[in-house]
Amino acid sequence: MHLCETAIASGCVSMATPMFKQYQSIRNTLSEDTVLFFRMGDFYEMFFEDAQRAAAILDITLTARGGGDAGKVSMCGVPYHAAQGYINRLNRAGLKVAVCEQVEDPAQTKGLVKREVVRMVSPGTNLEDDGEGAGAYNYIAAVSKHKTCWGCAALDLGTGNFVLCEYDSPAGIIDELLRLRPSELVIADSAEQEALAGVLRELHPVINEYENWIFDPSQAGKRLCEQFNVQSLASFGIESMAAALGCAGALLYYLQDNMHTALDHLRAPRALQHSRFMQLDRQTIRNLELLTPSSGERHAPTLFSILNHTLTPMGARLLGNWLLRPLLDAGEIRERLDAIEALTCKQETLQHVRRLLQPVKDLERLLGRINCGTPSARNLVALAISLRSVPGLKECAAGLDSALIRRQLEIMHELTDVADLIESAIVEQPPVGVRDGGVVRAGYSAELDELRGISTNAGLDR
Amino acid sequence: MPGWIADLQKKEAERTGIKSLKIKYNRVFGYYIDVTNSNLHLVPEDYIRKQTLVNSERFIVPELKSYEEKVLGADEKANELELRIYEHVRSSVLERIAEIQQTADAIAVMDVLSSQAVCALANNYCKPEITESSTIHIVGGRHPVVEQALEKGAFVDNDVQLDTVNNQLLIITGPNMAGKSTFIRQVAHLTLMAQMGCFVPARMARMGVVDRVFSRIGAADNIARGESTFMVEMTETANILHNATSRSLLVFDEIGRGTSTFDGVSIAWSVCEYLSRQNFAPKCLFATHYHELTELADHRQGIRNYTITVKEIEDRILFLRKVEPGSADRSYGIHVGKLAGLPSEIIHRAEEILLCLEEEKISEESISQILKKKKATGSVYDLPLFQPLKGGNGDDADTLVRQALADHPVMQTLSGLDINTLTPLEALTALSDLKKQLDEEDSSSVSDQSN
Numbered sequence: 001m002h003l004c005e006t007a008i009a010s011g012c013v014s015m016a017t018p019m020f021k022q023y024q025s026i027r028n029t030l031s032e033d034t035v036l037f038f039r040m041g042d043f044y045e046m047f048f049e050d051a052q053r054a055a056a057i058l059d060i061t062l063t064a065r066g067g068g069d070a071g072k073v074s075m076c077g078v079p080y081h082a083a084q085g086y087i088n089r090l091n092r093a094g095l096k097v098a099v100c101e102q103v104e105d106p107a108q109t110k111g112l113v114k115r116e117v118v119r120m121v122s123p124g125t126n127l128e129d130d131g132e133g134a135g136a137y138n139y140i141a142a143v144s145k146h147k148t149c150w151g152c153a154a155l156d157l158g159t160g161n162f163v164l165c166e167y168d169s170p171a172g173i174i175d176e177l178l179r180l181r182p183s184e185l186v187i188a189d190s191a192e193q194e195a196l197a198g199v200l201r202e203l204h205p206v207i208n209e210y211e212n213w214i215f216d217p218s219q220a221g222k223r224l225c226e227q228f229n230v231q232s233l234a235s236f237g238i239e240s241m242a243a244a245l246g247c248a249g250a251l252l253y254y255l256q257d258n259m260h261t262a263l264d265h266l267r268a269p270r271a272l273q274h275s276r277f278m279q280l281d282r283q284t285i286r287n288l289e290l291l292t293p294s295s296g297e298r299h300a301p302t303l304f305s306i307l308n309h310t311l312t313p314m315g316a317r318l319l320g321n322w323l324l325r326p327l328l329d330a331g332e333i334r335e336r337l338d339a340i341e342a343l344t345c346k347q348e349t350l351q352h353v354r355r356l357l358q359p360v361k362d363l364e365r366l367l368g369r370i371n372c373g374t375p376s377a378r379n380l381v382a383l384a385i386s387l388r389s390v391p392g393l394k395e396c397a398a399g400l401d402s403a404l405i406r407r408q409l410e411i412m413h414e415l416t417d418v419a420d421l422i423e424s425a426i427v428e429q430p431p432v433g434v435r436d437g438g439v440v441r442a443g444y445s446a447e448l449d450e451l452r453g454i455s456t457n458a459g460l461d462r
Numbered sequence: 463m464p465g466w467i468a469d470l471q472k473k474e475a476e477r478t479g480i481k482s483l484k485i486k487y488n489r490v491f492g493y494y495i496d497v498t499n500s501n502l503h504l505v506p507e508d509y510i511r512k513q514t515l516v517n518s519e520r521f522i523v524p525e526l527k528s529y530e531e532k533v534l535g536a537d538e539k540a541n542e543l544e545l546r547i548y549e550h551v552r553s554s555v556l557e558r559i560a561e562i563q564q565t566a567d568a569i570a571v572m573d574v575l576s577s578q579a580v581c582a583l584a585n586n587y588c589k590p591e592i593t594e595s596s597t598i599h600i601v602g603g604r605h606p607v608v609e610q611a612l613e614k615g616a617f618v619d620n621d622v623q624l625d626t627v628n629n630q631l632l633i634i635t636g637p638n639m640a641g642k643s644t645f646i647r648q649v650a651h652l653t654l655m656a657q658m659g660c661f662v663p664a665r666m667a668r669m670g671v672v673d674r675v676f677s678r679i680g681a682a683d684n685i686a687r688g689e690s691t692f693m694v695e696m697t698e699t700a701n702i703l704h705n706a707t708s709r710s711l712l713v714f715d716e717i718g719r720g721t722s723t724f725d726g727v728s729i730a731w732s733v734c735e736y737l738s739r740q741n742f743a744p745k746c747l748f749a750t751h752y753h754e755l756t757e758l759a760d761h762r763q764g765i766r767n768y769t770i771t772v773k774e775i776e777d778r779i780l781f782l783r784k785v786e787p788g789s790a791d792r793s794y795g796i797h798v799g800k801l802a803g804l805p806s807e808i809i810h811r812a813e814e815i816l817l818c819l820e821e822e823k824i825s826e827e828s829i830s831q832i833l834k835k836k837k838a839t840g841s842v843y844d845l846p847l848f849q850p851l852k853g854g855n856g857d858d859a860d861t862l863v864r865q866a867l868a869d870h871p872v873m874q875t876l877s878g879l880d881i882n883t884l885t886p887l888e889a890l891t892a893l894s895d896l897k898k899q900l901d902e903e904d905s906s907s908v909s910d911q912s913n
Contacts, residue, residue, distance in 0.1 A: 171701075265559055278672075279674060280675065287677040287678075302607065307578065307606070309584075312570065322658045323654070326654050326657035327659060329671075333656070333671070336658075337592065340578045340661060343576055343579035347583070350579050353576050354580070357573050363562060364563065370556065371556055380548075387562075390565060397572065413564060415562065418554070418555055421554055434545055434548045436541060437541040439544045439547070440547045448543045452536070454532055
């Protein structure tokens with residue numbers, strides 16, 4: 001596509017070196033909004049227009065390299081061990097990154113090393129970026145029209161949150177998208193996009209166009225049953241939402257298509273019930289400056305920033321949900337108010353609860369990373385630290401007079417055995433990676449201790 | 463020297479009787495036994511010679527080599543084992559995903575609840591009483607965001623009573639900058655906060671649950687997208703009117719502002735009428751600078767007038783920011799212009815013009831009177847409102863004068879101006895144009911006379 005044009009313009013297509021031929025054949029399989037990280041030795045290199053736009057975004061030096069007889073091509077690169085930071089920045093700029101590795105050992109290969117794209121990282125599938133968005137969901141949404149109904153499914157890969165909704169007009173979908181604020185959208189390439197043009201301009205998500213058939217509700221039903229290992233979707237209460245199910249299936253398809261296959265942490269899709277929550281339209285969300293200041297000053301206070309005293313990212317996300325979905329049932333509202341009152345009346349307990357929440361990390365995202373992120377024992381340690389707060393929370397909040405709080409305490413699992421296992425097996429401050437040792441605590445495995453003993457024992461004379 | 467190697471060295475020294483026997487290591491040969499030349503005759507048969515140096519020879523034995531392999535492989539094996547252990551722990555954790563997720567949910571709820579408790583205590587919020595009625599009654603309500611920007615206690619709190627019968631649509635007039643927008647947003651904010659289950663910034667709040675909150679506020683920011691401000695305003699208003707129910711809360715700020723005064727006041731008037739019909743009476747707050755709308759309260763039971771108080775001290779105005787029943791007698795637009803730093807020459811001239819306009823009593827007949835008249839003659843509520851009808855009672859001298867005045871180009875230009883939306887520069891230009899028009903008129907009439 002754009003690469004070909006550049007290549008033809010610079011006259012290097014026919015005379016390209018074998019390496020560039022390989023590069024080009026891989027690049028041609030990728031979409032326009034993807035940057036190809038092409039592994040060469042200890043660097044990921046980018047070429048042609050990829051190099052030009054990446055150099056501008058990443059603020060790295062753009063150089064040139066001989067592309068065969070035809071002269072120079074633009075190029076820039078990042079060291080492989082620091083790649084994640086650069087990937088995050090490209091994702092934040094709305095670009096996807098295809099990570100292409102050498103899949104053969106160069107030492108054992110004659111000629112050109114075989115290379116393959118092994119990982120696709122997009123704004124919605126990047127689980128390693130701890131940047132600004134920790135307190136918010138990072139949804140990939142799919143939208144499609146089925147008969148007269150507009151369906152939407154949204155999935156936060158980091159936390160596994162999966163929601164469905166349906167509306168009888170595009171207006172409802174538009175407002176919903178403004179509440180969900182997806183960073184990516186999976187959508188058919190036709191009428192849907194036109195109907196959503198305004199909101200797409202406002203949110204500018206990465207658009208993933210697919211053909212209509214991947215939104216087919218019956219295929220989607222099968223795909224969902226497989227994913228969640230159930231016979232029927234009735235148990236989730238979503239079996240009749242054809243349009244939204246089609247979208248949910250499209251999301252699963254999109255993830256598979258982009259090599260995201262470890263999805264055990266996905267939660268069962270749940271319907272956003274219109275009857276339970278107040279529908280806030282986009283004008284009101286904007287006019288009342290609930291989440292973002294209307295003045296355009298990024299750090300001007302909003303209702304959310306005033307109300308947000310949460311200590312965990314899960315809490316911050318839930319508060320955002322409460323704010324954008326006020327309740328309609330007086331009883332349910334009173335339950336929350338009673339719980340808050342119970343806490344304001346017992347300030348010592350409140351302070352204690354807050355102290356216990358302080359060390360709790362983003363449990364939901366940790367699970368996502370442990371399941372399908374870059375392997376790192378740090379995620380396990382963070383999980384254990386977080387779980388250690390649970391018994392204390394259960395104990396100190398038990399005296400609060402609130403049905404809502406009591407229900408929370410009931411569904412809290414202490415998981416002491418999990419925390420024990422992690423703490424007995426993993427050192428307190430493990431290295432980032434898991435391949436070069438230093439992860440497991442001494443005393444956990446006799447075999448490991450012996451192996452380590454040998455190498456340290458032998459050390460002196462070496 | 464660590465255990466095993468030291469032990470072997472000792473053992474071999476004893477076995478061979480070579481006291482100076484050493485086990486050493488280098489990168490090329492790995493571990494080896496070093497025997498000085500003087501002791502070579504003591505070397506046993508099982509020693510395998512690897513290298514001869516000037517002063518010594520180097521040997522290995524199978525036992526030493528197998529140990530060496532163990533050592534060199536140990537690092538690699540250790541790393542592999544660590545990876546296996548990591549995977550074991552990881553998969554043990556993943557078996558418990560559902561429990562961990564449930565726990566995360568519960569922690570999130572506890573976090574939000576305690577966050578809201580802390581927020582309520584820190585900012586002196588109160589617990590709203592949630593009712594099944596359709597009444598909203600707030601005493602001492604404050605704007606949660608605006609109050610944070612002020613010193614503690616500096617925000618002037620306000621009461622509000624809204625229901626579907628006697629206090630259904632509140633028309634709020636008052637000078638620009640007095641706080642109309644803040645007040646109406648504040649009511650919307652408190653309603654949302656109450657329904658999300660949070661304490662609210664007020665001394666007392668009794669909140670009947672609303673099904674939706676709609677708002678039409680401010681000049682839309684879509685100009686950049688090529689949509690007309692007024693079109694956006696009207697689209698949003700239409701959307702609200704289509705979707706609101708009797709249980710909704712509607713908040714309107716300066717409806718009809720984006721068009722000419724006559725159009726604007728007419729639309730605002732009819733929207734208010736529509737919103738206060740019987741059987742469809744959502745709770746509404748309607749902030750406006752059209753004083754004409756305050757007359758509606760005389761005609762509809764549910765419509766009430768409120769104004770935000772200001773105090774005039776000499777020629778300055780003081781915003782008291784208290785919402786009280788009644789209506790503002792003037793808009794203080796010129797005062798605001800002064801506050802904004804318009805040159806005093808312009809302010810003086812504007813005051814003169816205002817005085818002129820008021821004396822001429824352009825709007826001598828109130829809208830309601832005109833409407834009544836029209837009704838009496840069987841017409842519908844059509845417009846124009848102020849302008850005397852052409853071809854009407856032609857013999858009425860007063861009407862003729864007013865018609866002449868209304869047809870005057872200066873008057874037409876003036877009525878097309880919206881002081882509230884003018885920038886100082888635009889105001890200056892507009893004034894200069896007016897002056898020019900008047901001068902032209904004068905000179906042309908002079909030349910007419912001379913003919």
